[in-house]
Amino acid sequence: MISxxxxxxxxxxxxxxxxxxxxLLLMAALTAVFSNTLGVNSRSLQQSQLNEEANALMALxxxxxxxxGYRADAELLITDPAxxxxxxxNSITITNYSGEPANSCISxxxxxxxxxxxxxxxxxxxxxxQGALVQRRQSSASCTSNGWQSLTSTDMVRVTGxxxxxxxxxxxxxxxxxxxxxxxxxxxxxxxLTRELSTQVVIRNAF
Numbered sequence: 001m002i003s004x005x006x007x008x009x010x011x012x013x014x015x016x017x018x019x020x021x022x023x024l025l026l027m028a029a030l031t032a033v034f035s036n037t038l039g040v041n042s043r044s045l046q047q048s049q050l051n052e053e054a055n056a057l058m059a060l061x062x063x064x065x066x067x068x069g070y071r072a073d074a075e076l077l078i079t080d081p082a083x084x085x086x087x088x089x090n091s092i093t094i095t096n097y098s099g100e101p102a103n104s105c106i107s108x109x110x111x112x113x114x115x116x117x118x119x120x121x122x123x124x125x126x127x128x129x130q131g132a133l134v135q136r137r138q139s140s141a142s143c144t145s146n147g148w149q150s151l152t153s154t155d156m157v158r159v160t161g162x163x164x165x166x167x168x169x170x171x172x173x174x175x176x177x178x179x180x181x182x183x184x185x186x187x188x189x190x191x192x193l194t195r196e197l198s199t200q201v202v203i204r205n206a207f
Contacts, residue, residue: 047193053157054185054195057134060151061127065179065201068092068108068125073116087118092177092203094164095143097130104129105143106164106179127151129162134183158191160184177203 071088091109096102105128112123126137128148135148152159161184169176179201187193 043190043193046187046190047195050157050185050187050193050195053152054183054197057151057185058181058183058197058199061134061181061183062199062201064125064127065106065108065181066203067110067112068177068203070110071116071118072111072114092166092179093143094166097128097143100129101161101163103164104162106166107137107143127162129159132158132160134159134162152185154188156188157185158188160186160194161196179203 069088069091088109088111091107093107094103094105096104105126107124107126109118109124111118113119121139124137124140126143126148128135128137128143130148132154133150134152135150138147138149141147161182163180163182165180165182167178167180169178180198181201182196182198184196185194
């Protein structure tokens with residue numbers, strides 16, 4: 001019997017180099033896809049955070065604005081007008097801080113503690129644009145003075161626009177004031193990420 005030995009043949013140097021090159025190309029492609037996915041996810045997260053900031057800020061302002069002119073003794077305006085206080089009447093004023101766009105500050109009053117009296121500075125409110133920040137009125141500070149509290153931080157977002165527009169209308173013999181609010185923000189670290197919100201607030205407390 002003649003026995004033969006089978007010869008096992010391995011990869012040649014050229015084949016090995018081709019295999020390694022293909023493996024490296026595959027790894028590079030997977031790395032690129034992974035990096036792109038991370039980038040997309042990060043941008044989506046940043047946009048979501050910007051949206052949340054804008055929505056929370058708009059909700060705070062509009063919730064406050066709806067109370068403008070409110071007083072606990074409103075029924076006296078009908079039953080005993082001479083006894084009704086007038087300090088909350090037509091308290092809405094729209095102007096701007098020096099150097100900021102027109103109509104970017106609003107001030108107003110309402111009876112926060114519901115005692116039927118205007119308790120001075122504690123019941124004066126307002127919002128304004130100042131230095132890419134949204135600020136809330138403190139005490140009796142006017143739109144053109146200092147002493148306002150910042151509600152946003154330029155480390156996170158920059159407020160690129162804030163506008164208040166006031167109109168009045170009569171509806172079923174009731175005077176309504178309507179305030180249109182427009183808010184624009186951009187992410188501090190990436191100004192290409194922006195958010196704009198617009199809403200309308202109907203105020204039925206004005207007399």
